[in-house]
Amino acid sequence: MQSKKTVLITGATDGIGRALAKIYRTRGERLVMVGRRALSALNDPLYTKDTYCRADLSQNDCANRVCEFLNAQKIDTIDLAIQNAGTGYFGSIAEQNAESIRDIVSVNLLAPLRLTHALIPYLKKTNGKLVLIGSITHAFPCPDYAVYAASKEALNTLGRNLQIEGDINVQIIHPGATRTGLHRKIGMDNEKTKGFPPAERVAKKITQAIDGRRFIATIGWRNAWARFLGRYCEGIVNAMVRAT
């Protein structure tokens, strides 16, 4: 019988992170779920004081919070760390204030950087895997969410170079648009988001990608094609985005 694996997931209280947590709970793994909200506000038996770590990933000390929780739970190894938490902004570049830019850079880029740095010793003991959840937007020009796309492109490049350095196993997974709370939060048109696939379906495909061996995986064949075009036919894609 295989022993229980320890799976850490950030951004685990909503959307893809929550769906991932449910899948790994069904598999019987030991969960460490990281989220910003208070445990009392979550109202779901999925989250308990032994599995839920409250940490605000926009804060400088977020990695310390997570490590304190791991210590308190006497967890000294991690088999799988999924850095899924992300935030965004939708609107014109000139309208975006400093707080919003800071929030996106902190949550989408600095937090993964800090957590990766802090979790490497835990992952090395099990020869575990670090998963960075990116976004296909990293391969596109995104005039309405430039900072978000830039943070995801930076994350992709960070992951790629960590793979080459080879100290730990790193996988980058790029989902496409998904129906989650993020779009509502950032005020993106709700009619458009109705056509997006639900978080549960995307999470299932993400776990399949994690079980697989690809260094960089894109969720869904349409997204994979779109990402390929965005990267290799820059001029054409730019012209298409400009026209819309």
Next chain:
Amino acid sequence: MKHAVITGAAAGIGKALAHRFAQAGHAITGVDIDTSGAARVERELDARFVIADLRSEADIARVLTKLTQEKPIDVLIHNAGINAVGRFPDIDIENHEHVIAVNLYAPMLLTAALLKADLIAKGASIVFISSLSHYTSYPGAATYAATKSGLASYARSLSIALAPQNIHIMTVFPGPTRTAHARRYSPHNTREEKRMPPEKLAHHVFRGIKKKKHLIVPGATNRILALLGKGCPPLMEYAMRKVILEKL
């Protein structure tokens, strides 16, 4: 008289850019942390400096206040950059954070605030100094590479967002350049003369702005490396591992 604002203008590529644009008749505002280097450039040409540490948001706010008192900007060059080399776990987390702050966060904050304050003139150019690492990878400087690719992505989005306002965006991907910055962070400096002189790079940037280019990879060798990196990533990654990472 046109107004050029250049970050990191007290040395290296920034200094060469300041010289090139001053030569073309631009008034120069430099931003740098290095007081003595800035004073030297101020003596050499018609330039004024704002001394600021771009790791600090308070300093960035001060730069913005200063720029509000000046003429609108015709050329804005985000050139300031720092690096932290070594294997990712061996570098202190504070150093990783500083690289993100200076190389990526500061340019995005400055750009958004300057646009909001309407300080970018019609027909202006905003230039982002990225790096060839965007194409080739850069093991041994993972965070640096991340910021430079992030910058390229940001510029790409910006070029579409600001096209209706007639603001031109250009991203520059320089390869190894003969600067103190490169000497500090390279594993070996035996072939320093092979690196591109900053003056030559500055001229490429100047010409690129004239021609309203969107992307430039200066130098034929660098262009070949960029193509190889894009067309066959494993090959360049292998080479970068041998040439950089294993020599650190």
